[in-house]
Structures are given as C-alpha cells and as structure tokens.
Amino acid sequence: MSASISTSVLSHGELSKRIPASETAVFQHSPEADSKLRREWEPGCQPDEIYDRYLPRWRAWLRRYLVKRLREEKDWMADWQVRVRTEGRDKFFYWTAIFGTHTFFMTFLPVLFFFGFPVKARGLLYVVGMGIHISSFAKDLVCTPRPYSPPVIRLSMSTHHHEYGFPSSHSTNSVSIALFFGGWLYELRHQVGSSANAPLIITVVLFVYAASVVGGRLYTGMHSTADIIGGSLMGAACWLLWVIVGAQTEAWVNTGTWLVPAISIPLTLGMVHYHPEPLDDCPCFEDAIAVLAVILGSFVGHWWGVISGEAIPSVVQRQSYQSGPLQGITVIAFRLILGLGIMFAWRLIAKTTLLRILPPIFRTFSKVSGEDLPTRRFYKAATDYKQVPQKLAFRQIPSVVDLQIGTNENSSFSTSPVDSPVLSMNGHPSKSSSAFLQAPSTNGVRQRTREEEEKDKEEEEKKRKDEEIRFLIRVNKRKGDRSKYDAEGG
Template sequence: MSNDPARLAPASPRPHAQKPLLTKLADQNGMFHARDSSDTSYDSRSSTPDSAAPLQINFRKADVDSAWNEKPENTAAARAALGLDEDTLLLVGAAGRQPEEVYTRTMSWWRAAIRRAILRNVEWESQVLANMQARVRHPVLDAYFVYTSSLGTHTFFMIMLPLFFFFGAPHFGDGLLLMLAVGVYVSSVFKDFCCSPRPFAPPVTRLTIGNHHLEYGFPSTHSTNSVSIALFYYDLLRRAYQPTSPAAEPLISQGTYMLGVGVLLFYVFSIVYGRLYTGMHSFTDCAVGIALGAGIWSLHAICGTYVDAWVRNNGFIVPAVIVPLCLYLVHRHPQPVDDCPCFEDAIAFVSVVMGMFVARWTMLHYGYDEDFFVRPMPGSSWATWSDVGTWWSTAAIKTIIGVLTIFVWRIAAKSFCHFVLPPTFRFLSHLVTLPHRRFYTPATDYTSVPPEKGLRPIPSVIDLPHMVELEVDGVGVASSARRNGTYGAVKQRAGRARQEVSEKGSAGRDGADADGQAAWGGSRAKNGADVKHYDADVLTKVFVYCGIGIMAVGVIPVMFEVLGWGVKTS
C-alpha cells in the first residue's frame, strides 16, 4: 500500500448496512478500480468497508510499496484513506508481498523460480475467486464458513485430541495426532520454502477469525488436515461396515455407514470450499493441500502398524531416535523471507509428537500398558438415570481437571524456561557457536524475557460476529469489539503488524507467538530495538509442548485410573 492518493482515495464512512463485494475493473494503465457491487444490498458484518468514492489500487506498484504496510506510523493514514473511525482496528501486513527482488536475492534461484510459478497462479486465481465471491456471498454463508474454518485449525485439534486419551481411545488419538503433526509440519515446510502469498485482497475480500492471514498461502494446511482426518475416519467406518474377517458381523448398518460418509464429505467440503469462499487460499493451495492430506493418510495406513510395533518391541533405541529426530526437524525447518508464524505451529506439533512417543514407550515398558487401565468410568453401565448422571458428571470433571492440568503445566514450564534458558544461552555462547534463526534475537542481545501479561480473556460467543476480520490490499479491518478489556491491546502473532491506534496513539501488543509475548516497547534489545522473537522461545516451545504430549498421553490418564475415575467408557 502507498500513501499516494492515486492508489487510495479518501473514503467516507457509511452506516452499518454495507455492501461487501468489490468488483474489479481494469483500465489501460494497469489500474484496478474497486467499487461496490450495485446488485447486492444485504448487510454483512464482515464485509469490506465500502465508500462513495471508488478505491483505486495500482497492482503494478503493489510490490514496490508493500513495505508501507509494515510501518506503524502509516496506520493513521490508512485509517483516513479507508474512512474508518477511531474505534476500528487495523491489522496491517501480509506475508509474501515484499518487492520481488527481495525474494530473488534471499532465496536460491530454484526456490525463487517455484515461487514465481505459484505467484502467477495466485494472480489470475485471485480474480476468479473475486468473481465467485460476487456471485455467492451471503451473510449466512459468511458466518458459516468463517466459523467452521476453526474446525480445521491446529488449535482445535490440540484442544480435542487429549479427550481421546482421557476416555480410553489412545490408538485413535495416536493416529490422529501423528497424521495432524505430519500435515502441519509438511505444509509449514512448503509455506516457508515457497513464500507464496495468499490471494490478493483486493480483488478478493478476505474473511478470517484469528491471524492465519499472516501466514503464507501455499499449500492449505486446513485442506491437508481435513482430508487426512476424513480419510482416517472413513477407514474406521469401512472396517466397521465391512469387517476384514468373513465370519465377523458388521458393527454398523448400511444406513449408518452412508450417513457417516455423507458427514465426512460435508466436513471436507465445508473446510476446503470455505478456504476459497473466505479468500484465504487459491485453488492451487487447496488442491496441493488435498493431495498432501491424502498422501499423509496413505503413509499412515501403510506404516502405522509398523511404527506401533517398533515402539512396543524395542528398548531405549526408541527415545534415542525419536528425540534427536524431532529436534532435527525443528532445527532444519526452512527459514522464510518474511516473519511468518508457520514455524511456531510446526514446533508445537512436532514437540507434542515427541512427547507422545516418549510417554507411550515409557508406559509400554514400565507397567502402564493396556492391562493397567482396567477400571471403567463410574456409571458406565448406563442402567439407570442415576448411572447416566454419574457418568456425565465424571466425564465433565475429568475434562476440566485434565485441561486445567495441561494449562498449569504450560504456565509453569514456560516461566521456568524463560528464567533458565536465556542465561544458559549466554553462557554457552562464549564456548560454542549457537544456531541462530532469522527474526529471532540471540540471548546475547537482550537482558530478559518479559513475564507473562496474565490470562487473556476468552471472547464470548456473542462477540464472535464482531471479531471477523477482513483485509484489503494487505490492510486488515477488524471490529471494535476487541477494544473492550485487554483486547484494547491486540496481540501480534509472529511479530507481524497487528496494530491498534488508540485514543492516546499507543500501539497494541507485539508478541512472538500465539501465546503472547512482549508488549510493544515492553522489551528491548541492548541496541534499543524492539524484540519480537527470542532464541529462548524455540526451545521453550519444544519443552512446553513435549510436556503437554507426555501429560495428555501418559500422566493424566494414569492419574484418572489411580483416582478411580477410569478411562474406559464402558
């Protein structure tokens, strides 16, 4: 974006009944005029701010001027140009939109060639997606696809996966976790390797909750995860409907089987098409994501039983291989040109898998295998209403205690690592050359990692419609709902600009990861520069999430068994 008035004409605010669609028209000079679609009149709470004056964007200058978006001092100018009031947040910055020479200079020639090939697809697919949005967008569909996109995020799976281990289905949990970890890691490797942007906004109108729009676009992690999960559950359905043994009776009826298949197809459609509908991914992104998901499930179907047997039948060679392998995967993750949060997601999942394998191997070899878990949950017979109430009460208590245990571990482990690791790194830096990752400040350049700012509030479901964000030419526009409470200081993920200009002109939070880190200006390096990432954060995340895997897979189920709550549901 540029402050050139030819690119961004001042816009006057309108009442809440806004027309979200932008129709892009090209002239002979390469200018694109974005205007409201005259044939749409519905009200969308997540639509692009429209204006009486046309919004002009020169895409030939977009790469040259994209650095403008990264400067906090330009937020006020963008607010005025878009006709926004003082209570509206601007979410600035988009990965993959720096000048082309930056990528050519930073990446190897063949990486840059791959990026240019993908970028050519993004350019024309952006217009196709914009045309599709102009035909199908509706407030109900906006809400549906934005909210269902959360069902394909790693955060959703990280919350739901422990329940498999809490309620006696560890093999399902192991398989799902392993596939999701491979999917997140492989797709994040592709993203940071190719550095391809998401579809351009405009012409598309990008709808999102959270900060996935700050990542690269190619490939779609949502598509990868949804396809691998759907195939995993389809395999379970098929085995229940068509047992491998000829003498065995089917466990489910044909109607149940068909209903399950329909639900899985609808789930995949909702996630994959939703990425196109919300302007978050191109067709190429989703197609490659689908292929990755299918390939990951196939690999699990072929090798899963062999991996289980290897863990069960071998000694210390298992942790001796798993731990260095996972640390190597973290170390060798490609370094992107932009400050992209994909790396943090990869660390989290790889570390959880490391903890899962360590916990599973320990339990199998030290008396905590399947034979240890013999106690059913109280009320599991469901013979009376009293049994039903007892079972559900126990299930609720187990879920709350289990989640709180993981939460307490996260806080304690993170605080411990932030206290111990920086001085340790500074000491080791005098003895050996420590590995350094781009955008991460070494411990020798800062004095301390700021303490946690406290618990962030969980937004109410009532507030969710107001938290939908949209993006226009790299500038995101969010509702003012997050100004309430601590949301007045909006967190920044992976150091990319998620900025608020408040009444005092102060900036919001600037964190290194999804967990939140330093406030803008709250921590500075010795040279006075703001610190966005710390080298200690990498090993901290490895330690914390490895511990989460150990707690969810091993410690908490054993605790439930000892307390008499059991993990078997029947």
C-alpha cells in the same frame, strides 16, 4: 439470508476510498453485513526480485510458478466471490474455519486419550501433526502470498493470519482428520453391521466437515485453488503414510528399546534445525516447533509407559463410562473438564518455568563452549537479551531456543510491505535488527580456527545478501504484487 453482502460487491476503486492504502490485504473480521473492513499486512508481498535474490533458485522457481497462478486466478476469484457470498454462507464458513485453528487442535486431539483409545489417539496426533509440520515447512519454503486482496476480501475470525499462502494448512488438517476417522469407521464395519444407518451418517458428516473447511478457505478468500489442492493432497499423503507405517511404528515403540528416544530426539532436533528460513516474518516456524514437540512427547511418553507400565489400563478407562447413561455422561464431562484443565495448567506452568531456566542455560553453554547460539532471522539469541519482555511472556506458541523480536497480534505496530520486517521504520537497519545478524560477543580470547573463519565468511555473505535486499526494497516504489493489480486495474 439470500441477499449478497454489500461489502463483497464493492469495486476496487470503492475499496481504495474506504480503506487506507498502507497495508496489503482487505479483511472482514465479522460475518455481519455492516462489519468494518480493514487493511492488514501479509507476508509474501515483496516484489518478485526480492524473493529471487533471497531464495535459492529452485525455491524461487516454485514461488514464481505459484504466483503466476495467483495472477491468473485473481479476477475470477473476485467475480466468483461476488456471486456466491451471502450473509448466511458468510456465517457458516466463518464459524467452520475454527475447526482448523490451534485452539481446536489443542482441545480436540487429547480427547481420545481421555477415553481409553491411546492407539487411535496417537495415530490421530501423528497424522495431524505431520500435516501441520509439512504445511508449515512448505509455507516457509516457497513464500507465496495469499490471493490478491483487493479484489478479493478476506473473511477471517482472527487477525493472526500472517502466514504465507501455499499450502492451505486448514485443508491439510481437515482432509487428514476426515480420512483418519473414515478409515477407523471402515475397520469397525463388521461390528456395526451393514444394515445400520450410523456408518452412512458418520461418512456424510466427515465429508461435509472436510468439504466445508476446504471450500471455506476458497470462499473466504484466504486461499487459492492451488493452495487448497496442495493442502488436501498433503493431508491425504500424511494419512496414507500412517496407514502404511502406523502398525509397524506402534510395534517398534512397544518393544521398549532405547532406540526409540535415541532416534526420535535427534531426528526431531534435526527437523527443527533444517526448517527453511523465509524472507518475511512468519509464525510457521513456531507452529512446526510446537507440533514436533508434541509428537516427540507422545513418542517418548508412549515408550516410557511401555517400560514402566501404564497407570490405568485402556480397557478400564473404556469400561468406566459404559456402565449406564447417567454414569457415562458424568464420567465423560468429568474427564473433559479435568483433562483439559490439567493440560492448560501444565502449559502455563511449563512455559513459565522454561522461560526462567532455559535462557541462563543457553548463555552458560555459549560462554563455556565459546560457540554462538544458533539463531534465525527475526529471532534473538539468549545472549543478546537479559530478560524476556512481558508482552512476549505468554504468547500462544513459545519459541524453544530463540526469542522472537517481531510484533505480535496485540501490538499496535504493523509492518508495511515496503518497510520489510528486515528494516526499521526509516528503511535502514535498526540496532535491534542488525544485532541478530551479528555474532554475539563472548568473554575471553580464543584461537580462531578454520571453521570459525568459514562461519564468518557465511555471515558476511548473509549480510551482503541482506544489504542487496534492503537496497532493492528502498529503490522499488511499488507495493509488491498488489501494486501490479493496482497498475492493471486502476
């Protein structure tokens, strides 16, 4: 229990002998001491010139500042990890990281709805949802790598950690959740009484929860100090914002005005449209879309419940499990099983249905209007494919408008930092990658307008910038920032 893990004290040279040098980060996917190390691709590891050329100047400046901090931290983080890692701590932080995953939020966030606390349930959903969206937005905005590995070793439960480093979304979510429940506990202080031990115990539990998740991101090598500080501040800001505007927002929706859907729907679509485009393939955009859809659904559902009436009043929901211990336990178990079962079943049904009906609708809209469908890098418009590939049909988080053409966690192909996701295996644009950079063809002949000409100029400028990036990648022989460490440390 107290002995340091053998994998955490390996030198950089020993790691190089044990692991192929084709990827960028060293992962340990089990807390066991004899677990196998493996290298995996991560975004944010292209040479700095690539990001300077692709990103706007102010975004490139932010990235350079954060990357400079990573270089300054790399040695002490590796030394600190060697000193503090033990098998017992590895298991603890390995498992507490689950409290920041999509699966946890999918099962945890609806629970308050099940037990008759809709106001608090919506508040928790909006606080956590804002944190997920803001952290995803920031990741794609600055495109920073995670801490340098090697020398740091990643301890992670899943292989699906192909997101940028800054900020730590785990830190954002855990801090916002702890503050939310802490604030709720403060509201109940007069009902509980100052002599009871429950408030103190709950406060300690919330503190340990937040500290374990935030500190665990540093311990496991998944984030730097700047990542967890930035993520924690974002989580606190989301909670504070809801403290300020939460009551007014609830009161506004409770008026039943049609302004609720008239404002919330266009606002959500605008937030999706103006999400920053990163250089590397990153799932942050899908995370942002998913949580915005959940928040919008809650807003519209709450509004519809106001104008049509609740099926079961909240007070009845709470009283139904307060009649006695045995009945209470039975009702709680039944609601959890039924509620989560319905939620997962609805997800499968909705996803299957939408994958069948939305692409034809988008194609028809493009054909009738003569407009090209909006697409993002690494995604494919509905006009450019006929059928959804089976391997993408049941991905964890589906796209709303576009079909992602990158590989998923079950794919055998993994992209190298030199072979950017923009390129094919031989370093040249593949047919599929160049297809989504071109406007899809439409039937009929239509008169060209000034807007179309300006759009074509923007497309040409985008292609020119992509070609410059490809050229820089081909002529640059080093493996991004990790090679800088290799050159320095030997």
